[in-house]
C-alpha cells in the first residue's frame with residue numbers, strides 16, 4: 001500500500017485500478033461511512049487553486065474528517081520556517097498533509113520528514129490527483145481504458161507527465177506533440193518509457209506536429225501554455241505555442257467520437273479558443289467533478305488504509 005502520493009509512480013497498476021473503482025462507487029453514492037473518523041487533513045497550498053482546494057475540502061468533510069486550509073502567507077515554507085519543521089509539527093496533529101508547492105523537491109522533503117501521508121496537490125513535476133480524475137473521466141466516456149488513444153497537445157508539463165504515467169498504468173495509449181524546447185525532460189521520458197516498458201508501441205512522440213498527434217485519437221488533451229510561476233515567460237510562450245491551439249479544426253482530425261479534455265483553468269484565446277470547453281465534445285467539467293470522487297478514493301486508501 002502506498003504511504004504517500006507524490007507521483008503516479010507511487011501507485012501500482014493495481015492501485016490505480018482499485019482507486020478508479022472506488023472513485024466510481026463514490027460518484028454513484030454507493031459507498032457510505034466515515035473512513036477518516038474525525039482526523040484532520042491539512043491542505044497546505046503555496047499556489048492558488050479552485051478545483052483542488054475545494055474538492056479536497058469537500059472530500060475530507062464528506063469522509064468524516066476535518067479539513068484545515070493553510071495558504072502561502074500563513075506558513076511560508078522555507079521562509080517563515082523550514083519544510084522539515086512544518087512536516088513534523090503537522091504530523092503531530094493531522095492525519096495527512098495535502099500539499100500544493102512550487103518545487104517538487106519541497107514535497108519530497110515534506111514526505112521525508114512527515115510521519116503521516118503526504119499527497120501531491122500539484123508540484124512543478126506532477127499532478128497525480130488530476131491524472132486520476134482524467135483517467136476516471138476517460139473510462140466513463142468510453143467504458144474502458146485499454147487501447148483508448150490519448151493525444152496531448154502543448155506543454156509537456158506536470159499534468160502531461162502524470163497523464164502519461166496514468167495512461168501507462170491503465171492500458172491507454174499516449175501520444176504527444178509540443179513546440180521545440182517544451183517537450184518532456186530526459187528524466188520524464190525515462191519514467192514514461194519505463195512505465196510503458198511492456199507496451200512500447202503504445203507511446204508516440206509526434207514532435208512539433210499536433211495534427212499527427214491528434215489524427216484518429218479518442219481523446220485530445222491540452223493545458224495552458226503558461227503555468228503558475230511562469231508568468232514572466234507568457235509573451236514568449238504565446239509566440240512559441242501559436243501553432244498548438246486546440247481549436248475546432250485540430251479537433252476535427254481526431255475521431256468523430258473524440259472528447260476534448262483540459263484540467264482547467266483555461267487561458268481562452270491561447271491553448272483553446274473562447275467557448276471551446278463548452279462545446280459538445282468537451283469533458284472538462286466532468287474532469288473537474290471527478291477530482292472529488294478520485295480524491296475521496298485516494299484519501300480513503302492513504303489515510304484510512306482501506
Ligand code: CP
Pocket residue numbers: 048049050051052053122130263264265
Ligand atoms: N486543475 C487544477 O488543479 O485546478 P486548480 O488549480 O483550480 O486547483
